[in-house]
Amino acid sequence: MLEAIHLTKRFHQGEIDVVAVDRFSHRFQPGITAVVGPSGSGKTTLLNLLAGFDTPTEGEVRVQDGEKAVVLSKLDEGRRAELRLRLMGFVFQQWNLIPTLTALENVAFPMMLAGHRLKERQERAAALLAQVGLEKRVKHLPNRLSGGEQQRVAIARSLALDPPILFADEPTGNLDSASGERVMELITSQARKGRTVILVTHDLELARRADCVLRLRDGRLVDG
Amino acid sequence: MEVLALVYRNLRARPVRSLLTLLGIVVATASMVLFMSFGEGLRKALGAELSSVGPALLVLPEGVEAFSAGYPELRPEVVERLEALAGELGVTKVIPSAVFVRGGFDPTSSFAFQGLPQGVSPKDLYPNLEGAEGVVTPGKGGAVVGGTIAERNKLGLGKTLRLSPEVSLEVVGVLERAGGIADSVIYVPIEAIHAVLGTKNYTSVLLSIRDDRRAEEVAAAIEARIPGVDAQTAGDVLRFAERAVRISDLVRFGISLVALLVGGLLVANTVMMSVYERIREFGLMRAIGARRRFIFGLVLLEALLLGLVGGLLGLLLGQVASFAVNWYTVREVGLALSSVTPRLAFFALLVALVLGLLAGVLPARTASRIPVVEALGRV
Structure with missing residues (x-):
């Protein structure tokens, strides 16, 4: 479960107060929830708040951690990082992978942070890469992979610790349509397995596959 | 495994820069080893010299x-x-x-x-x-x-x-x-x-x-x-000589400190540049769930590795230089002036490691303190 309650984020730009997210409230359910809106509508800021990259000016983000609900936005940086590691997976538009690690090591990275054993990490990372169809690319560094392959490695990595929540920020933004289609299929299949997927996009075509669509304009939820 | 791979491959990804930095530490450590080896050589020579002296007492003007x-x-x-x-x-x-x-x-x-x-x-x-x-x-x-x-x-x-x-x-x-x-x-x-x-x-x-x-x-x-006279036993002479050598040790260490300082600044500069180039990478790691201290440790490890490898190579070079000095002084005055003793080797490595550690702290702190949203370029 992920819930935003009266989430507000204000920035000071010189003399002007900019409200990037304005009293946003929503309870995210398993399945795909698409957040759409033109650029500057506050999509990225909203994702930053929901994932705990940033803290809101007002309101709060709640996340279910096992039996108990935790107010993510009230925790310190270290605790937020720890919850992100266990409960959330991320696929960004670009800069998804650590450039000096192989595909396998990238996928194994969150498991290393979580303290899993080397053998276990390697086996699971290899299995996840096979699941996204990259079993022959495990030892490749990111710069030897195509954009679509890199996104698939990112998806495999986001599943490494089997998190209930998946954030996908313009995951097909830089891809050709065939690669984009492949990536979306993988994301959709994860949503069908009961994960809560938050898909941030300005592509309305992509948003059509979502179970729920949230439209943002000037930081406000228009309908949803 | 991933951590060591990260540190090693990052240094290897910029080979020229890493090598130049390494060279700085190698030269700094080698010069320190050579400078300090003169003290160790003097100690050995004095010990040998005094043990071959026949008379037990030396009377000198006060x-x-x-x-x-x-x-x-x-x-x-x-x-x-x-x-x-x-x-x-x-x-x-x-x-x-x-x-x-x-x-x-x-x-x-x-x-x-x-x-x-x-x-x-x-x-x-x-x-x-x-x-x-x-x-x-x-x-x-x-x-x-x-x-x-x-x-x-x-x-x-x-x-x-x-x-x-x-x-x-x-x-x-x-x-x-x-x-x-x-x-x-x-x-x-x-x-x-x-x-x-x-x-x-x-x-x-x-x-x-x-x-x-x-x-x-x-x-x-x-x-x-x-x-108006001092009567010195061999032990007195040795003690005096040890004190004199120790003072000269300090002076020589002081001189080599300049080289060490330059080496340390080189490491700090390299690691700092590498940190600025990898801000997004650190942002990504923290987004995935890495804590600040993980990033801090990662950057510090890089500086420590530079210090350790540079120290080892510097020790080797210092040893070679010490051989060269001895080859000359044995020929000219019949004395091996320079000696790289185990304690000097240990001290040199320790200094190189501390150098790496000190040089790494500031870049490591910088890397670990950048807000996630800024590091990810998501402001």
Whole structure:
């Protein structure tokens, strides 16, 4: 479960107060929830708040951690990082992978942070890469992979610790349509397995596959 | 595994920069090892030197340090008093000696003459010396030349040594090399030194005693009975020498600190640049769930690795330089001046590691403190 309650984020730009997210409230359910809106509508800021990259000016983000609900936005940086590691997976538009690690090591990275054993990490990372169809690319560094392959490695990595929540920020933004289609299929299949997927996009075509669509304009939820 | 791969591959990804940085630490560590090795070499040489000295006590004018070769200040009366006290104190031999050093900038043009009384041979001072050619004891008008200096300056039997325009001596004996400073001395009759310096004074008086274990006691008695002299046992000399070497250790470490500082700044600069280039990477790691201290450790490890590898290579280079120095000094003065002892090696590695650690702290702090949204470029 992920819930935003009266989430507000204000920035000071010189003399002007900019409200990037304005009293946003929503309870995210398993399945795909698409957040759409033109650029500057506050999509990225909203994702930053929901994932705990940033803290809101007002309101709060709640996340279910096992039996108990935790107010993510009230925790310190270290605790937020720890919850992100266990409960959330991320696929960004670009800069998804650590450039000096192989595909396998990238996928194994969150498991290393979580303290899993080397053998276990390697086996699971290899299995996840096979699941996204990259079993022959495990030892490749990111710069030897195509954009679509890199996104698939990112998806495999986001599943490494089997998190209930998946954030996908313009995951097909830089891809050709065939690669984009492949990536979306993988994301959709994860949503069908009961994960809560938050898909941030300005592509309305992509948003059509979502179970729920949230439209943002000037930081406000228009309908949803 | 991933962490080590990250650190290693990141350094390898920018090979020229990493190599140049490494070179900075290598040179800094090597220069420190070489500088400090002189102290260790001196300690070893002094220990060896003193253990091959025959007489147990050295009497010097008060306030003059051992091994100094200044103008002779011990008056003949002091020698007479020592001879008078000999029986009572258990002194078996009283050997007054005067030293005259003619220095040059180059070791090949520097000469040390030690004047010995009639009938005293260099073997009385350094028991392990042996004659190679001619006689061992310098007689009237004759000089006996140490093995190293004889070879270096081609001083064979029959050669003439001019100590001053008025005083010339003929080489009447050449000694075998025994390894040590005694090989670099020319032994002459004491009258020759007195004539050159225009004095009847002595530089020092060497005493042999019946029971070496009583050296301290005899030294104290001499100092109490004869005003204006210091009587030093071999142990005193060693302690003094150790203190002098320790002071020079500090001076040499101070000098090498400059090189170390430059090496440290190089590491800090490299790691800082690498941090700025990898901000997004750190942002991504933190987005995935890495804590600040993980990033801090990662960057610090990189600096430490540079310090460790640079330190090891620097130690190796220092060792090579030390060999080269010894090759030269053994040939010229018969002494291995430089020595890379295990404790010096350990100290050098420790310094290189601390250098890496200190140089890594600021970049590591910077890397771990950038807000996630900024690092990810998601502001």
